[in-house]
Amino acid sequence: MIVPVREFRPGAKGIIFGSTHEQTRGRSGVARQKARTSKADATRRQLLDAALSVIAAHGYSEATVDRIVEEAGVSKGVAYYHFSSKADIAESILVEGIGELITSFETIAAEAPTATDALIAMVELFASVIFENDAFGRFFVAELWRPGRAWSEAMRGHEQRLLALLQAQLERGQREGTVRPEIDAAFEAVALVGMVLTTTLYYIGEGDDLAEARSRFVERIRDFVHHANAVAP
Amino acid sequence: MIVPVREFRPGAKGIIFGSTHEQTRGRSGVARQKARTSKADATRRQLLDAALSVIAAHGYSEATVDRIVEEAGVSKGVAYYHFSSKADIAESILVEGIGELITSFETIAAEAPTATDALIAMVELFASVIFENDAFGRFFVAELWRPGRAWSEAMRGHEQRLLALLQAQLERGQREGTVRPEIDAAFEAVALVGMVLTTTLYYIGEGDDLAEARSRFVERIRDFVHHANAVAP
Amino acid sequence: MIVPVREFRPGAKGIIFGSTHEQTRGRSGVARQKARTSKADATRRQLLDAALSVIAAHGYSEATVDRIVEEAGVSKGVAYYHFSSKADIAESILVEGIGELITSFETIAAEAPTATDALIAMVELFASVIFENDAFGRFFVAELWRPGRAWSEAMRGHEQRLLALLQAQLERGQREGTVRPEIDAAFEAVALVGMVLTTTLYYIGEGDDLAEARSRFVERIRDFVHHANAVAP
Amino acid sequence: MIVPVREFRPGAKGIIFGSTHEQTRGRSGVARQKARTSKADATRRQLLDAALSVIAAHGYSEATVDRIVEEAGVSKGVAYYHFSSKADIAESILVEGIGELITSFETIAAEAPTATDALIAMVELFASVIFENDAFGRFFVAELWRPGRAWSEAMRGHEQRLLALLQAQLERGQREGTVRPEIDAAFEAVALVGMVLTTTLYYIGEGDDLAEARSRFVERIRDFVHHANAVAP
DNA sequence: GATGAATGAGGGTTCATTCAT
DNA sequence: AATGAATGAACCCTCATTCAT
Numbered sequence: 001m002i003v004p005v006r007e008f009r010p011g012a013k014g015i016i017f018g019s020t021h022e023q024t025r026g027r028s029g030v031a032r033q034k035a036r037t038s039k040a041d042a043t044r045r046q047l048l049d050a051a052l053s054v055i056a057a058h059g060y061s062e063a064t065v066d067r068i069v070e071e072a073g074v075s076k077g078v079a080y081y082h083f084s085s086k087a088d089i090a091e092s093i094l095v096e097g098i099g100e101l102i103t104s105f106e107t108i109a110a111e112a113p114t115a116t117d118a119l120i121a122m123v124e125l126f127a128s129v130i131f132e133n134d135a136f137g138r139f140f141v142a143e144l145w146r147p148g149r150a151w152s153e154a155m156r157g158h159e160q161r162l163l164a165l166l167q168a169q170l171e172r173g174q175r176e177g178t179v180r181p182e183i184d185a186a187f188e189a190v191a192l193v194g195m196v197l198t199t200t201l202y203y204i205g206e207g208d209d210l211a212e213a214r215s216r217f218v219e220r221i222r223d224f225v226h227h228a229n230a231v232a233p
Numbered sequence: 234m235i236v237p238v239r240e241f242r243p244g245a246k247g248i249i250f251g252s253t254h255e256q257t258r259g260r261s262g263v264a265r266q267k268a269r270t271s272k273a274d275a276t277r278r279q280l281l282d283a284a285l286s287v288i289a290a291h292g293y294s295e296a297t298v299d300r301i302v303e304e305a306g307v308s309k310g311v312a313y314y315h316f317s318s319k320a321d322i323a324e325s326i327l328v329e330g331i332g333e334l335i336t337s338f339e340t341i342a343a344e345a346p347t348a349t350d351a352l353i354a355m356v357e358l359f360a361s362v363i364f365e366n367d368a369f370g371r372f373f374v375a376e377l378w379r380p381g382r383a384w385s386e387a388m389r390g391h392e393q394r395l396l397a398l399l400q401a402q403l404e405r406g407q408r409e410g411t412v413r414p415e416i417d418a419a420f421e422a423v424a425l426v427g428m429v430l431t432t433t434l435y436y437i438g439e440g441d442d443l444a445e446a447r448s449r450f451v452e453r454i455r456d457f458v459h460h461a462n463a464v465a466p
Numbered sequence: 467m468i469v470p471v472r473e474f475r476p477g478a479k480g481i482i483f484g485s486t487h488e489q490t491r492g493r494s495g496v497a498r499q500k501a502r503t504s505k506a507d508a509t510r511r512q513l514l515d516a517a518l519s520v521i522a523a524h525g526y527s528e529a530t531v532d533r534i535v536e537e538a539g540v541s542k543g544v545a546y547y548h549f550s551s552k553a554d555i556a557e558s559i560l561v562e563g564i565g566e567l568i569t570s571f572e573t574i575a576a577e578a579p580t581a582t583d584a585l586i587a588m589v590e591l592f593a594s595v596i597f598e599n600d601a602f603g604r605f606f607v608a609e610l611w612r613p614g615r616a617w618s619e620a621m622r623g624h625e626q627r628l629l630a631l632l633q634a635q636l637e638r639g640q641r642e643g644t645v646r647p648e649i650d651a652a653f654e655a656v657a658l659v660g661m662v663l664t665t666t667l668y669y670i671g672e673g674d675d676l677a678e679a680r681s682r683f684v685e686r687i688r689d690f691v692h693h694a695n696a697v698a699p
Numbered sequence: 700m701i702v703p704v705r706e707f708r709p710g711a712k713g714i715i716f717g718s719t720h721e722q723t724r725g726r727s728g729v730a731r732q733k734a735r736t737s738k739a740d741a742t743r744r745q746l747l748d749a750a751l752s753v754i755a756a757h758g759y760s761e762a763t764v765d766r767i768v769e770e771a772g773v774s775k776g777v778a779y780y781h782f783s784s785k786a787d788i789a790e791s792i793l794v795e796g797i798g799e800l801i802t803s804f805e806t807i808a809a810e811a812p813t814a815t816d817a818l819i820a821m822v823e824l825f826a827s828v829i830f831e832n833d834a835f836g837r838f839f840v841a842e843l844w845r846p847g848r849a850w851s852e853a854m855r856g857h858e859q860r861l862l863a864l865l866q867a868q869l870e871r872g873q874r875e876g877t878v879r880p881e882i883d884a885a886f887e888a889v890a891l892v893g894m895v896l897t898t899t900l901y902y903i904g905e906g907d908d909l910a911e912a913r914s915r916f917v918e919r920i921r922d923f924v925h926h927a928n929a930v931a932p
Numbered sequence: 933g934a935t936g937a938a939t940g941a942g943g944g945t946t947c948a949t950t951c952a953t
Numbered sequence: 954a955a956t957g958a959a960t961g962a963a964c965c966c967t968c969a970t971t972c973a974t
Contacts, residue, residue, distance in 0.1 A: 040933070058381035061294030064968060075935045077972090086969065138380045145374045145434055148291035180460070187453050190435040191428045198427025199420060201378050220420050227413070228461035273958060298944060308960045313945065315958090506937060524847035527760030531965060541939045546966065548937090607844045611900050613837045614757035646926070653898060653919050660897025661890045667844050668889040686886050693879070694927035739954070764948060774956045776951085781954095785948065939971075946964075953956080 044082045046072040048096075051089045056135030059142060060090055091151050094143060097136050098158040101129065105165040115173030119229070120222055122166060123196060127221050130200040131214050137204075141197045163189045170229070179229050188229065196221060277315045279305040281329070284322045289368030292375060293323055324384050327376060330369050331391040334362065338398040348406030352462070353455055355399060356429060360454050363433040364447050370437075374430045396422045403462070412462050421462065429454060510548045512538040514562070517555045522601030525608055526556055557617050560609060563602050564624040567595065571631040581639030585695070586688055588632060589662060593687050596666040597680050603670075607663045629655045636695070645695050654695065662687060743781045745771040747795075750788045755834030758841060759789055790850050793842060796835050797857040800828065804864040814872030818928070819921055821865060822895060826920050829899040830913050836903075840896045862888045869928070878928050887928065895920060 050072035055063045065086050069076050083089045105122055112118035130137035143149055144159070166189035173179030203217050283305035288296040298319050302309050316322045338355055345351035363370035376382055377392070399422035406412030436450050516538035521529040531552050535542050549555045571588055578584035596603035609615055610625070632655035639645030669683050749771035754762045764785050768775050782788045804821055811817035829836035842848055843858070865888040872878030902916050 043933090056380055059294070059379050061292070062381055065970085066968075076937095076970090077935050078933075080970070081933065138378065141378045142375065142380060145371065145431065146292050147289055147371045147375065148295055182456065184453055187432060187436075187450075188457070191432045191457060194431025194435075195424045195428045198378065198431070199424045202423040202427075203420075217420075220417055223415070224421070224424060224461050228457050276958080297942085299942085309945090309962095310947085310960050311958070313947095319944065509937080522846055525760070525845050527758070528847055530963080532963090542941095542966085543939050543968085544937070552965065604844065604846045608841065608846065611837065611840045611897065612758050613755055613841060614761055648922070650919055653902075653916075654923070656901040657894045657898045657923060660901075661894040664844065664893025664897070665886060665890045668893075669886075682883075683886075686883055689881065690887070690890060690927050694923050742954085763946080765946095775949090775958095776956050777954070779949070935972105935974085937971105937973090939969105941968100943967075944965095947962095948960105950958105950960075951956105952958090 040082075043072075043074055043078055046074060047079055047082060047089065048093055052093050052135050052139065055090060055093070056138045060139070060146075087151070090139075090143075091155055093136070093139065094151065095154055095158055097140070098155075098162055101126065102158065102161050102165065105162065109165060109169060114178065115169045115176050116178050116230075118169045119166070119173065119225065122169065123192060123221055123225050124218055126193075127196050127200055127218055128214075130197065131204065131217065134201065134204045137197060137201055141201060144193075144197070163193065166192055173229070178231060180231050183229060192225065195224070273315075276305075276307060276311055279307065280312055280315060280322060281326055285326050285368050285372065288323060288326070289371045293372070293379075320383065323372075323376075324388055326369070326372065327384065328387055328391055330373070331388075331395055334359065335391065335394050335398065338395065342398060342402060345402075347411065348402045348409050349411045349463075351402045352399070352406065352458065355402065356425060356454055356458050357451055359426075360429050360433055360451055361447075363430065364437065364450065367434065367437045370430060370434055374434060377426075377430070396426065399425055406462070411464060413464050416462060425458065428457070506548075509538075509540055509544055512540065513545055513548060513555065514559055518559050518601050518605065521556060521559070522604045526605070526612075553616070556605075556609075557621055559602070559605065560617065561620055561624055563606070564621075564628055567592065568624065568627050568631065571628065575631060575635060578635075580644065581635045581642050582644050582692075582696075584635045585632070585639065585691065588635065589658060589687055589691050590684055592659075593662050593666055593684055594680075596663065597670065597683065600667065600670045603663060603667055607667060610659075610663070629659065632658055639695070644697060646697050649695060658691065661690070739781075742771075742773055742777055745773060746778055746781060746788065747792055751792050751834050751838065754789060754792070755837045759838070759845075786850070789838075789842075790854055792835070792838065793850065794853055794857055796839070797854075797861055800825065801857065801860050801864065804861065808864060808868060811868075813877065814868045814875050815877045815929075817868045818865070818872065818924065821868065822891060822920055822924050823917055825892075826895050826899055826917055827913075829896065830903065830916065833900065833903045836896065836900055840900060843892075843896070862892065865891055872928070877930060879930050882928060891924065894923070 047068065051063070051068045054068050054071055057063075058067075063086075065076065065079055068089070069079050072079075079089070083092065104125055108118050108121045108125065112121055130140070143151070163186070167185045170179055170183065170185040170188050174181050174183070174185070199221065200217070203213060280301065284296070284301045287301050287304055290296075291300075296319075298309060298312055301322070302312050305312075312322065316325065337358055341351050341354045341358065345354055363373070376384070396419070400418045403412055403416065403418035403421050407414050407416070407418070432454065433450070436446060513534065517529070517534045520534050520537055523529075524533075529552075531542065531545055534555070535545050538545075545555070549558065570591055574584050574587045574591065578587055596606075609617070629652070633651045636645055636649065636651040636654050640647050640649070640651070665687065666683070669679060746767065750762070750767045753767050753770055756762075757766075762785075764775065764778055767788070768778050771778075778788070782791065803824055807817050807820045807824065811820055829839070842850070862885070866884045869878055869882065869884040869887050873880050873882070873884070898920065899916070902912060
């Protein structure tokens, strides 16, 4: 019995769920203000959105600040008013995005009746999110294993928490007797993330009819994960 | 009964199997000559090796030609004598590396008695290769899904062939009744590549005792793949 | 009766008449702005002036951007902020310079009472301009017949208009009965430009006392042109 | 009465008259040999021909040694065996070409019955030569007034001799009473060269039917020169 | 808060020239 | 005589970042 994924969705906000404003406080020059004006906030959000689309299209290194501010329709100066560097912009995107994922995973973990339900819901949510925001997905894969990337501790921590949440459910499943005991939960968590990410992007890249493809895709991921992990009936 | 993977290995040479020289002829300015001197060939190989290590450490964009030639111990000019651009160097690495993988996969496909044997051998070989040459693996993951990458048709073709070889064995397995019929072979092939790549790099990154870790790792990949695909007994 | 050339001179400004700023708007990255700040405009002009002097001294190919910005006393970056390339800088000079010549020629054409007056005034003005700004003259000759030059359509168009203005007066002269009817006006226009350019530069190169030399020189050009074209009395 | 130009033509040889080998001795490494082998000579000639065509097409600065040796079908090493530098190659072309012109002019000067005959013959020959070898003509114009050009004394000397030969005939014409006494012979010589060069190239550039255009063209040059210089009847 | 002109280090690439073979 | 691999100085251009206004 699968927990309906939709219910786990937090109120729409943030990068990956298409929010329009507010949320994580950066460490930028504006952070000291108790309440940012909505104008400033809108500018910040515009910059993040523009940055995400530019980075998704060309990769982090090839994305230039010029291009980002042009896409955002603001001047170059503001970018450096709201963020301390180009890396700061990019990391904000990643941290916010993964943060949302973590929040959702935590909700799922807390509410799902069984480990199996939780795992399937997590994988499905993950895949859906990437499917609907491939810009973020593309950036995520590229950075996750990019050699020499220099994101902060915060970023590393976020990655670890995301993996830990999956790993925890796998271990819970082993205790519940629904996940094969010989499985290495840490290994499996990485495998899941890698697989979801790569297959999703592959599918999107195919240029199929997305609406139709998505449900088939989620079905496949679910099936794959199920068989890979489930104790034989 | 598993076909011993080792026997499929072609004579050690080339990028990913640690060759020392010779092999694929590039399309560089020098390519028209019938037989490059071994000296020139050595220089070319030095450049490729140096480039691979630099790119693996810092990523393609951050890798500078200056750094590559310094590592190779040659002048900047030769790099452009042997290759037409920085991208050409990088692509040569990728194409040669994937080319070797393809060759090995083809051998496996031709010799393995069953689809299951072939699949396991392929995945095992793939994982082993990445495990032993993480520089190549790192470059491969980074480029495979990098947004806006501009490798040539040749590169695209190589990727497709690699996936096709896996897909073919999955389909063969379905015909042989050992791979679940509801599986989408194309989807599965992508999932396998993504999973092997990401988990391998994760493992290497952990900094464990590699020698020991490797056999456990290969075991896990094999187990995962088996359960995900095999028809329940 | 010769129309006094001086009266045709438009208000002194621009490249060839020694202006200090403003005027033609380039098609550079900054061009979309409604009104550049005078500071930015000054920088742009400094770059053009510096470029002209460097190019005049060493030729386009030998002129380096480094040298130009050094001469202009600005950083390398601004050069590319105001212009899209080295070629763009050079072409701006040419286009602005020829543009001024065209404007003057048009004024002369409109005001001169006879074709003969117009022709003499044009040639005299042309020679004077080159005489006083040999940097521009040198660049002009070099580029006008340089093989493989790749200036834009705008540049080609300007050349054509300049020649057309001369040609029109020659034809007018033929109608007025003061220019020999057997003359090919198009051919003659080219001959005039080539001759003025080459002889002027030759004279300047001689290093004579310029002030004195100039009037003798203009006299000779005028005499030469007169005899070459005039209907015998 | 015009001296038939054709008779002044020296036996076909050299750059501009389409010779096949031999002639001016360079200061290259081969110069000490009393008699170059015909093989070496052929190579040298191939290089000069290739260089001329490349330079004519792209200009001196844009012409690369690589391109020249490729066009000549020889290796890069030989180029530096036969010539000391790229500039040496280019200058050899210029010096040989102008040298032939000088020789022809001297013949004309010695044989023409009157200054008028000589002048017309010279201009006609000059125009014909450029007309038939526009590669040389293009190179000549480009270099003659190129700022910062650094050809040797030999080159300067050749230019001076060419001008001097024209100037001498103009002065002879003044003594003979056929050239207007008020003309400055030195000035006029420069004007003639500049005009012939520029109009010829203009004509060639037009892409007209060359065969037909040429005679009309020569006629115009002759007419122009005649009227510009001749004492009114 | 916001602008856009300015900076300058450094990147990829070209090319005349040299030299071992 | 000839080859072609190798050198390295320079060149054009990019771009993250700063700062006066």
